[in-house]
Amino acid sequence: MNRRVVITGVGAICALGHDARTIWQGMREGRSAIAPLTGFEKQDMRVKVAAQVRDFDPAAHFDPKKLILLDRVSQFALVAAREAVAQSGLDFAQGDLRQRSGCVIGTGTGGEVTNDECSKRLYGEGNPRLHPLSIVRRMMSAPASQVSIEFGITGPSFAVSSACASANHAFAQAFALVRSGVADVALAGGTEACLTLGVLRAWEAMRVLADDTCRPFCKQRRGLVLGEGAGMIVLEDFDHARARGADILAEFAGAGMSADAGDIVMPSDLGAARAMAAALRDAQLSPADIDYINAHGTATPANDPTETRAIHAALGDHAAKVAVSSTKSVHGHALGAAGALEIIAAIGALRDGVIPPTVNFIDPDPECDLDYVPNTARETPVRAVLSNAFAFGGLNAVVALKRAA
């Protein structure tokens, strides 16, 4: 059985805003939320900028009994999931919908805030007593568990982890559940709360962070800028959605996955191209159908030319015509949540006919020769979109979306 799968709800939180509509508005406007890193003033950080979620008050979202169970990574996931479910109009109490629903959530680092608190007590304070809820807060699957509990979802629910491709791999798994008929509805997305001292110091040591801002595909790019947040979508069987008169935001047409099986950090254009080609095949789309690619576009020296070559390899002659942009220039690189924020750009482009720009763009890099929609959004009809995610370790996942028919 191969059923059509559609998106009927979307929710998100990131540095650009605390809901998907505000985030999409920020992407369209090219309003970069990258700013000086705050909260580490005493630490003499080498990392100077980040895309932090600001003015987030967990107590406004969760009662104290609930909040004590939640790492920041689960708080983000729940805020995004509530928004997505509210938009979908689904009522999980109806019929057997709870059993017919699943939940798949990607995260690259899991409960790092809790991890950091544990380390501080153990090593910093010499205190061997850790909080009794440390394990349930920090386990990688905590966001999936918390979202399933929130909505009473009792079908297949689990976490997916593939570093910066986690959200797209989660979408691919959730899509498979609905397409195959295992579930009628799946909540899917990615979440990350990685801006802790330990994680920041580890990224500093890799020397891939920009000290100014994120400038994907341009000659002056100096590396990636870390971000945080979560994005969630409601995937639903097309007939199920139509029967209840749901507003269909986009069709989830296909997914493609591959592994480079090469270097642990250097990306491979062949691996990336194979994932893009697999997504096109899975979606039964040809390169000429694609009007927009939301690129992985991290702005590291290695990613951007490699991804450019991959797009040439996967799309052939059409590569020169397709609009490509990296919204990481406005919301930073949220690692396991990256694809979940970027699907907002994909859905927005399909619905509004607007391609969000790659901002902070100065001069073109001869090694990056595609149309990156520099600095200003472009109005143009968009029929189908690819959204790329290529992780450290060579794990690639690409999703293909079509305009709701």
Next chain:
Amino acid sequence: MSDDSTPDNVRQTVFSIIAKEAGIDESKVTLESTLKDLEIPSLDAIQIIFEIEDHFKIQMPDRDPDFDTESVKGLVETVEKLLADKAANPPLPGATPPAPPAA
């Protein structure tokens, strides 16, 4: 530690860190080599810089145009300059990282 800061020893230590981290024979490392010539992949290069920083208790610049950290000569000169700066400006007693706050 103080012996390390003589020019010969700085050079020797940097050479041996490069050889050890890259898994190459130390005799292959010369002042004239670049990390590229030595076929040192980027992941090994950042480990070399990490070990140099750890050994000399310094912080190497990150893509600063005034410093060349791509060549062996550049690495040695950068370490020498940072050691000289450190000797000229010893850290103040109060400049140690603050103690972690009590819970």
